[in-house]
Amino acid sequence: MIHGSIPALITPFLDGELDRPALEDLVEWQIQEGSHGLVAVGTTGESPTLSHEEHQEVIEIIVKKTKGRIPVIAGAGSNNTTESIDLMKFAKRVGADAALVVAPYYNKPNQEGLLLHFKMLNDCCDLPIIVYNIPGRSVVDIEVSTMSKLAKLKNIIGVKDATGDVSRASDTRNSCGNRFIQLSGEDASALGFNAHGGTGCISVIANVAPRLSSDFQNAMSKGDFDKAISLQDKLLPLHRAAFLEPSPCPIKYALNRLEKCQNEVRAPLVPINERTRSKMDEALAHANLIS
Numbered sequence: 001m002i003h004g005s006i007p008a009l010i011t012p013f014l015d016g017e018l019d020r021p022a023l024e025d026l027v028e029w030q031i032q033e034g035s036h037g038l039v040a041v042g043t044t045g046e047s048p049t050l051s052h053e054e055h056q057e058v059i060e061i062i063v064k065k066t067k068g069r070i071p072v073i074a075g076a077g078s079n080n081t082t083e084s085i086d087l088m089k090f091a092k093r094v095g096a097d098a099a100l101v102v103a104p105y106y107n108k109p110n111q112e113g114l115l116l117h118f119k120m121l122n123d124c125c126d127l128p129i130i131v132y133n134i135p136g137r138s139v140v141d142i143e144v145s146t147m148s149k150l151a152k153l154k155n156i157i158g159v160k161d162a163t164g165d166v167s168r169a170s171d172t173r174n175s176c177g178n179r180f181i182q183l184s185g186e187d188a189s190a191l192g193f194n195a196h197g198g199t200g201c202i203s204v205i206a207n208v209a210p211r212l213s214s215d216f217q218n219a220m221s222k223g224d225f226d227k228a229i230s231l232q233d234k235l236l237p238l239h240r241a242a243f244l245e246p247s248p249c250p251i252k253y254a255l256n257r258l259e260k261c262q263n264e265v266r267a268p269l270v271p272i273n274e275r276t277r278s279k280m281d282e283a284l285a286h287a288n289l290i291s
Contacts, residue, residue, distance in 0.1 A: 002071055002098060002130070002158065002181055003199045004036030004221070005213040008044035010248050011058055012261035018054055018204035020061060022261045026207075027065040029260070033210035036200065036217065038062060039100055041075035043137070044204050044248045049266040055087070060094045073130060073202075077102035081117050085124045098128040100160060100202070105138040111146045122153040129155050130202075134162035134185060144171045151176035160185045160202045161193070169196035187241040191232050194220045204247055206236050208254040209287055236284035244276045254280050257290060 007030055012022035030038060040062040041047045041055050045186055050058065059074045066072050074091035076099040078084040084101060091099050103109075104117055121129060131150060135141040141163065142150075150156045158181025166189050169182050173196075183200045184193035190201040199221070206213035210237055219227040242250050249265055249272045256263035257280075263271055271279070284290045 002037055002128075002183070004201075004217040005034070005206050005210070006037040006039055006073065006183065006200060006202045007035055007210060007213070008039040008042040008202050008204060009062065010207055010251060010255065010261070011041065011045040011054075012049065012255075013264040013266065014262055016264075018057065019261060023058065023061055024065045026255075026260060028063055030206075030210050031066065031069055034214035034218075035070065035188075035210050036214060037071040037073060037097075038066065039073045039075065039202055041094070042100055042202070042249065043102075044207070046248065046266060047075050047270070048075075049269075056090050056094075059091055059096060063095045071097035073098045073100045075100050076121075077104075077132060079104040079107050081120055081266070082220075084117075084121055088121055088127055088129075089125050092125045092288045093125040096127070098130055098157070100130045100132050102132040102134060103138040103140050105121060105140075108140050111143055114140065114142055114146055115140050115149060117155065118150050118156060122155045127155060128157045129158055130158050130160055130181070130183065132162070134160075135163075136162070142144060144168070144175050147172055148175040151180045157159070157181055158183060161198075164189065166192035166196050169193050169198045173197045188236065189241070190216075191228060193222070195225075204242050204251060205235060207251050208258060209235060209238060209250070209289060212287060227280075234287050237279075237286045241276070241280040243281040244279060245272045250276055250280050253277060254284060257281070257284060259271065267289065 009117040074096035076087035162185025184190040
């Protein structure tokens with residue numbers, strides 16, 4: 001069920017508030033462009049600056065607008081296990097198909113603490129969990145041996161791997177089995193990640209290039225590497241431009257250029273500078289998304 005191109009959807013703002021019509025339009029556009037799923041309120045959705053009420057509202061809007069046409073994976077991560085449990089239960093209640101749960105950040109639990117955290121989430125409700133391993137942000141790495149133990153729990157079905165080590169997919173497959181879902185958390189290396197056995201990407205770039213991103217993942221799933229490499233070459237400047245400044249600031253600018261939302265982020269994030277705008281414009285033109 002969960003595979004392919006899965007945009008980590010941005011949260012559009014208008015004058016500092018949620019832009020609900022823009023969010024609904026983005027969901028519909030993503031579905032029509034062939035995205036295989038959606039992540040609601042991940043980091044790209046500016047989850048750190050949303051209130052709890054906004055966090056829940058965004059998930060509910062996306063679930064209702066999607067109407068079961070593609071899976072919705074609700075962001076439910078926190079460095080507070082109790083808070084994460086509450087988000088999990090809410091996501092289950094409103095009809096999300098799975099939860100994306102990042103490794104607890106800042107308090108730096110050891111491997112035993114990670115096992116306890118995810119075991120408590122596994123037990124709190126019957127909602128599938130994608131574990132999000134991103135040492136660069138959380139400052140802890142969920143080791144393969146720990147992931148193997150998590151994979152044995154009923155509701156933990158896969159991982160979003162943002163370690164940057166594409167060979168980790170092979171280690172994880174050997175440790176967790178072929179049924180354990182592996183999604184790349186880094187667009188530029190998704191090609192290599194899939195070659196090692198991954199089955200998709202929770203993507204930043206799919207926010208602005210959903211059709212190209214879904215075509216790329218479809219080509220990979222069919223083993224058509226020539227087409228996948230051609231699409232990779234078209235998308236690579238976007239992958240680079242998207243992280244010249246903190247995400248999702250470049251993506252919000254790009255979506256504004258495509259007239260999909262306002263170029264508005266919340267403090268402490270700020271709009272991108274002129275140099276990054278120029279690079280993003282070049283990347284959008286390279287991908288034939290603007291003239």
